[in-house]
Amino acid sequence: MASTLTSLYDESQLQHGFYVPQFQVKIQGVGLPRDVLRDVIQITYHDNIKEIDGFEITVNNWDPSTRQFKYVGAETSSTQRGLFDLTDKTVEVWMGYATDMRLMMKGTFTTLEPNFNAGTPTLTVRGLNALHQLRRKQYSTTWNNKRDSDIATDIATRTDGSAAGGAKRFPMPLVINSQARDKEAILPYVAQNNQYDIDFLMGRALKLGYVFYLAEGDPSASDPQQQQQHVYFGPSDGMGPGMRDVTFRLRWGASLTEFKPTLTTARQIRSVTVNGWDPARKKAISVKASIDDKDMKVNADLHPLIDAADAHDEVVVNKPVQSEDDAKRMAQGILKDRLKEIVKASGSCVGLPDLRAGRQVVIEGLGARFDGPYFILDTSHSISDGGYVTHFNARRESTGSLEGLQ
Incomplete structure (x- = not known):
């Protein structure tokens, strides 16, 4: 499905002029008390194609009437727990406007950072979404003659042999884009070498120009798949269930x-040559991709700047490729990644x-x-x-x- 191209004027009609920005924080499904909400100085949500989504909440940590700390610093017992302590309680962060708020993420508190300064003491708490659970153990696995989407699906369904009851390595379901999957190349050999699942799959996604993200789901959706929290592995256009498709x-x-x-034209190149070895045909492989190729359209209007900068060719050697098609994909991928910079x-x-x-x-x-x-x-x-x-x-x-x- 094509993404909807939306101007901010059209979006302002949907958001009623962007008036009354609001946020909501829920801990175990319960919103923050009003007196705590008044102490919130700033709330931030951040995401990154190479990192796990997170949030940050900064609150006033000082009560001038009692001259005592509010949340951290006034504990009287080592066993006493406060609202923002680092527990496994689920935290929801919502952002938007008075008539329409979005669930930005669900996660848990992972960092607590009080600032005991001479002015107004503050407390900053940070959290990560459920994907940080995929950094609990490193794995080594190999696959033969598989597509990347099939590899991601296989990892999501595997169990951790060391876990009691054979618990799954993934804490939630994985969704792929079936149309994109059918266009992926069948890879003769892929290895996960002592890596966390999330780092391995993020790396595979980047090679394909895909995204790997956690969708929180929409409890009001009619499709059961869209209702539950899940991981999406696939192209960014049509981000999978649970995400509004808008540009x-x-x-x-x-x-x-x-x-x-x-x-910048620094480090730009005009072409990439990949040299390798075809083990089936027992012959050398040499494939070249150039900015002059008709299918090399990334920032094509800026290619003359690369020519004017006297960019050099780049030869990549000693790369494991299994066929000429594999070498061509690698050469084109390297060149496209450089053109995107x-x-x-x-x-x-x-x-x-x-x-x-x-x-x-x-x-x-x-x-x-x-x-x-x-x-x-x-x-x-x-x-x-x-x-x-x-x-x-x-x-x-x-x-x-x-x-x-x-």
């Missing part, structure tokens, strides 16, 4: 409050809870060199006395069209 159109001077692009940017806009890492955003109003689709690398959503703001880092991935958006 925002942001324009300088209207909806962008800040945008700082960086264009030519323009990077950071930006800010009004708080958009659906603007997430792994999605696209269309930038306009800055001229042909910097306009176009950008891939979101990470986002930070913050609500404080200053309102609700979303910051993001992205890379330009223009192909000269908005194909796939409507």
